[in-house]
Amino acid sequence: MSGWHIGVIGGSGLYDPGALDDAQEIAVESPFGQPSGPITTGTLGGVKFTFIARHGAGHVLSPSHVNFRANIDVLKRAGVTDVLAISAIGSLREEMAPGSFVAVDQLIDRTVGGSGGRERSFFGDGIVAHVPLADPVCPRLSDLAAAAAEKAGATVHRGGTYVAIEGPQFSTRAESHLYRQWGADVIGMTAMPEARLAREAELPYALVGMVTDYDCWRDAAEDVDVADIVRVMGENADKARALLTELAAALPPERTASPIDTVLDTAIITPREKWSTEAALKLDAVARRLVDFFPKAKD
Numbered sequence: 001m002s003g004w005h006i007g008v009i010g011g012s013g014l015y016d017p018g019a020l021d022d023a024q025e026i027a028v029e030s031p032f033g034q035p036s037g038p039i040t041t042g043t044l045g046g047v048k049f050t051f052i053a054r055h056g057a058g059h060v061l062s063p064s065h066v067n068f069r070a071n072i073d074v075l076k077r078a079g080v081t082d083v084l085a086i087s088a089i090g091s092l093r094e095e096m097a098p099g100s101f102v103a104v105d106q107l108i109d110r111t112v113g114g115s116g117g118r119e120r121s122f123f124g125d126g127i128v129a130h131v132p133l134a135d136p137v138c139p140r141l142s143d144l145a146a147a148a149a150e151k152a153g154a155t156v157h158r159g160g161t162y163v164a165i166e167g168p169q170f171s172t173r174a175e176s177h178l179y180r181q182w183g184a185d186v187i188g189m190t191a192m193p194e195a196r197l198a199r200e201a202e203l204p205y206a207l208v209g210m211v212t213d214y215d216c217w218r219d220a221a222e223d224v225d226v227a228d229i230v231r232v233m234g235e236n237a238d239k240a241r242a243l244l245t246e247l248a249a250a251l252p253p254e255r256t257a258s259p260i261d262t263v264l265d266t267a268i269i270t271p272r273e274k275w276s277t278e279a280a281l282k283l284d285a286v287a288r289r290l291v292d293f294f295p296k297a298k299d
């Protein structure tokens, strides 16, 4: 095996990964609560893939109610090395038309926790860590995913700033204009805190967005409409699945280390002797590498 194990988080419209070889559906428990559903693991072209549907089967979880910590924790627990998120996004730019894909490279977080909680860190309760997030997206995985999307037949914009709003309501027209002035290119409700948590779990993260609509900045008469979004999502879901097959074919034969794989080495500020055992026990997947009382893979 190549060392790659790609975790895929399927967003609106992508509730299954398509046909994986040796597919198995597994319900994995997390100390951080209920993930959105079972994971599906299998291989594509000999590469390991593990999939989770972000909003659950049947899209029952709103962005505020997705347990992002549990989702990232179960992917890490499954042995994933890199996370590719696939999302429906609104466009804030004329040239990013519905139907095209955007390989996002920057994020603005306007989420507020909402009614569901949307916890944004694995740390802070007995062990404090501050990971760097200047570049929240892994360029290696993002480039590979963008190329795979092109091979799958999509028009791909490489680079774009995604503003994450709390939702579940779409934005007001004033907000939409404001986000454009801030330099945001696309809009969604889920990339944060997902990207923050992937970084804390030492998982390189990339996000490919499928543009489903122009947000309401463009046309004073029009609102964003879920029915239109669902239609465009339906038209693009197969392309997103084809992207996974193309990605499997294009991954370098061996995964070389990423700086993100060891980002916690310099991020935990609480001295070891002060760590709460309870907090450390919950990090048995996320920070297994660093918690000395867990057996390591080589033990």
Ligand SMILES: CSC[C@H]1O[C@H](OP(=O)(O)O)[C@H](O)[C@@H]1O
Binding pocket: 010, 011, 012, 013, 054, 055, 062, 063, 086, 087, 088, 089, 167, 188, 189, 190, 191, 226, 229
């Ligand atoms: C169905 S439109 C709004 C919904 O779609 C996006 O979800 P995801 O990022 O999981 O594809 C957006 O963020 C909202 O949650």
Ligand SMILES: Nc1ncnc2[nH]cnc12
Binding pocket: 088, 089, 090, 091, 165, 170, 171, 187, 188, 189, 212, 213, 214, 215, 216, 224, 229
């Ligand atoms: N216009 C929009 N705003 C927020 N999230 C979205 N997801 C898809 N389209 C969106």
